[in-house]
Amino acid sequence: MGYMTTQELMDLYGVSWFKMDEATANSLIDSKGSAIATITGTLSSVIGFDGQGKAKQFNGSSQYIRLGTRVLPLGKKSIRFKIKAPIGTTYRMLINNGDWGDGTKYGDCIYLDSSGQLHWVMVNGISSLANSFYFNSDIRVDDDKWHDILLTWDGTTGDGAVKMYIDDMYNPHKTTTSGGLQTTTQFYNLIIGTTPSNMGAYLFTGILDEIEIYNKDILLVPPPVSKILLSSGDKYYSAPAVKISDVNAIPIMTSNTAPSGVASASSINTTNFQPYLAFNQTNLTTNDAWISASGATNAWIEYRFPSPRAIARYKITCRSSGEGSAPKSWSFMASNDGVNWIVLDEKSNVTEWLASETREFIFINTQSYSHYRLHVKEVFTTGFVVIAKLEMYEFLGGYTLYDLPKTSESEFLKYGSDNIVPNEILDKLKSIKNSIATLGSGKIFEHTIDMSKRQLYKITLG
Known part of the structure; x- marks a missing residue:
């Protein structure tokens, strides 16, 4: 199998393709097959994987999707999806048509455990807790970052026939061997975001995008x-x-001065909304953010590196609600003494933000500075500024x-x-x-x- 686009793969082996791009957040269209979805709760539409299109956001308390058929094929199959989930401490169901806790309810179960690891279980329907295969990732994927997941099985009991890919679509993150075949129709119709045996339990919190189902164990090949x-x-x-790092240059801040560098701002709304909350790399609640003083719509937030860095890209994330407090016009500035500043990037009258939306901005800069500041000059409707996340990335060459x-x-x-x-x-x-x-x-x-x-x-x- 040479290089093929997603559309070409779908044309040959596709079963269902849920792009999550619907204009109405509470609808779901199968772009390949004929699966019909019933949505419980009101899902939110947010910016999709890699900043493209839209995705579905689940609140973890009342939202899930039911399909009218099993959708996942018997035997050989591939399941690919994009996921962005905050750090959690409970089990969270993703894509299921079996019962991971009862081996007599045969089918496929994909979920996150309490440590944020991704699991794929094929329940064989023979006895309680009996599985043909059961394996999990070696890393957590609930780190509030997008991950590209591909799960494949060739339908046999051959060595390493079950594969899990995370972000690197050309080299498996992990493989395992199935202890049996899958020949009996799965017990449940497909459920997304909860468990089919107890709908409303183990609910997923986070964002899903581009769910692709194939009737073949696809092998992705890099483009020429x-x-x-x-x-x-x-x-x-x-x-x-130009090469710019993909790793945020700012560490996960736990206070305004820890673990390193200094987070500061022109003002804070209350002591609960410290500057470092924009640099803790999470956006879990509406309060997980820096908020300026009431009435301060011309305000700044800054991070000072322990040693100068050449920053050439930054990202801003809107908080999970209250989009009216997101920046509308601003300057991204740099300094080596905190007094004399140079403007590296400016934006004016940007379009309104979606909840939890992240936008990326790239500019030319090869010079190293120790201080970087986001100076917001205007928001949309509220009387204060809110920044859920501010990330910075270094110029490499x-x-x-x-x-x-x-x-x-x-x-x-x-x-x-x-x-x-x-x-x-x-x-x-x-x-x-x-x-x-x-x-x-x-x-x-x-x-x-x-x-x-x-x-x-x-x-x-x-």
């Missing part, structure tokens, strides 16, 4: 690699994309023009550009030297522009 070089005369050049050997495959793949960014400022030049003389099995596509006959304003590659 394409690289772009620029040439002038007998010289080849490349300007690889880029803004460099590479002078490459003409026929070096290794340097072509290493330094070739994934895309050409218009108007990007390059402030470094590096010459790469080696003795590799031939290219491998890849293909080169070349286009020549006669610069003596026309003035060039823009190059578009597609």
Whole structure:
């Protein structure tokens, strides 16, 4: 199986595809099959995985989804979904058509345990607590971050035939062997967000997106690699994309000064809404946030690193309700002394936020500073500012023009550009030297522009 898009996989092996993009939060459409959903409680629509589309948010107290059929195929299957869940201390059901606590209620059970680990159980229906396979992740996935989950089984008892992928879709996080086959129809119709044997128990708290069901153990393959070089005369050049860390540079703060650095703000609403609550990397309740003083809609929140960092991206998360207090216009600023500030990024009159929505902002910055400040100048409707989460990410490299050997495959793949960014400022030049003389099995596509006959304003590659 070579590289295929989700749509291509669905066309070949799809059973059901719940995209969660419905305009009405309390409806669920099967984009592939014909499964009909009944929703209990009023779900919320929030921004989806990777900032794309919408997703369904479950409150953990009264919301779940019932399907009219088993949906999950017997035997070989793949189940893929995106999940974002806050840290919890109870069992939380995700996708089930069996009873994980009663082996006579055969079917598949996918859930989070009290330690935040993901479990997949195939109950065999022979006796109480008897399972064909039962395995769990080695990490917790309820860390208030998005995770991409893929569970596959080829339907056999072969070694390692059951696989669990977490975020890395090309290398299994864990494998196990099934102790038996699945030949009897599952006991229950599919339930999302609770257990089918006791609906309303073990309710899920968090967000689900893009639930995909297949009748095959799919094996995902990375997309083909394409690289772009620029040439002038007998010289080849490349300007690889800017690299920014995916890890939040600010530690999980437990106070304004612990474990390191200093969180501060222009004001606080009460002592319950300290600045560090925007840096504790959670958004569990409406009170899990920094809130400025009443009447202070022009306010700032700041984090001071123990040593200077070059920040080139930041994320703001709106609290779980009260979107009117989210920032509408602001400046993201930096300083090395807390007195003299430089504006790195500015936004004015942004669109209204959804509950728990996270937005990402990238800007050009290669300089290191110790102080970074979000200065909110305007909110939407309330008389104070609320920031549930503020995250910052370091610049790792880029803004460099590479002078490459003409026929070096290794340097072509290493330094070739994934895309050409218009108007990007390059402030470094590096010459790469080696003795590799031939290219491998890849293909080169070349286009020549006669610069003596026309003035060039823009190059578009597609």
